[in-house]
Amino acid sequence: MFKKMLIMFGIVGVFFSGCGKKEISEKEKGLKIGLVAPMTGGAATYGVSTKNGAMMAIEMINNEGGISINGVNQKIECMCEDDEGRPESAANAYRKLIDQDKVVAIIGTVMSKCSLAGAPIAQSAGVVMISPTSTNPQVTLVGDYIFRACFIDPFQGTVMANFAYNTLAKRKASVLFDNGNDYNKGLAEFFKAQFEKSGGKIVAYEAFTDEDKTQDFTPQLTKIKAASPDVLFLPNYYSSVALVAKQAKTMGIEIPLLGGDGWDSPELVNLGGKAVEDGYFSTHFSKDSPDQEIQKFVKGYQTKYGCAPDALAALGYDATLILIDALKRAQTTDKNAIRDALAQTKDLQVLSGKITFDENRNPVKSAVILKIEEGKPIYHSTITP
Ligand code: PHE
16 A cells, blocks of 8 residues: 555656656756865865855855746755865865766865866866865966965965065075975965065075875974074964974974964964964964954854854855855856856955956955964954055
8 A cells, every 4th residue: 555655656756747847856956066175184174164164155045045047046055075185085076076966166175286186177077166275376277167266375475475574574584395285385485486585595495295194394494493594484284384383392493483374273273382372374364354244254153163263264155155146147057157257256245355356267365464372363464465
């Protein structure tokens, strides 16, 4: 009997889904968007924050009924993939989202080396991707389907070199970086170029390979100490920055430590403790901004996730809003139309700035400098390009 009923319902179901097929299935399907971020590994806080920020934007839009495309309200369905901070995993994630899940666009990924692995896949499939936070200039140069929501490292490196030279009045800088990582290597180079251009000297330029595996930085720090620099620039991700800072302090290297957005993690202070105190880094967003929209976001985020948002959270939110804005204007899920709409984004106000893309699909935005005081990143200044 039960079986018979199931079969009957099955037939009725097929019958119903058969009429007006298109409309029903589109509504049920929703709009599939992919999200790629490192949810595990040495940069896991980046992924968690990015996803939190993106989900906040998606829930907001879905609560308003979703995106109306040609009169049909479509809810956004987010397919989230973990790239573990590894380029190979990032490539697999992009392939899965494009080939299996058939997403209309991808938000991601976070680290430049992973975005560089995903971008050629998105480009050749003609699926737009918008990286919230990958700052290496090469990322969007992969092709015209690749966008980002953040500034790029030539700017970030210049900001920190000028900060060292002008604000801190330092003249002998040292740099220690991961030379197996596009972001770290690029940012080290841009910092060096600008510091030297200003008239400063780079007295030590030391590298290591693979910050996920390197634990002992004494060989490089010994050379740095011997060169007696007056500042140390660490353009690396938070786990290795914390380790390096601790080892430097133990060796008696008592000079200001500087870094880039890779420092932006609650784990930096948890892992680095006193060793990272008084360090300065450039990033994309400060939760202390008096801006009303930012304060509304900070409160909402705090209530939802029980912690303060960092730059990754803000940019995850922003990248999602930028994409949603383009989808609304495109009024179709056609991939080329989405790309064109995204490229035409104009003066779109999001948390971290006003978005208009240049010819390389990079927005022009300000950087903020934060200082670690009593274990917390405190707003120091804003630098406009
Ligand atoms: N900019 C870094 C990269 O390109 C990623 C990052 C952004 C990390 C912001 C932390 C905060 O790899």
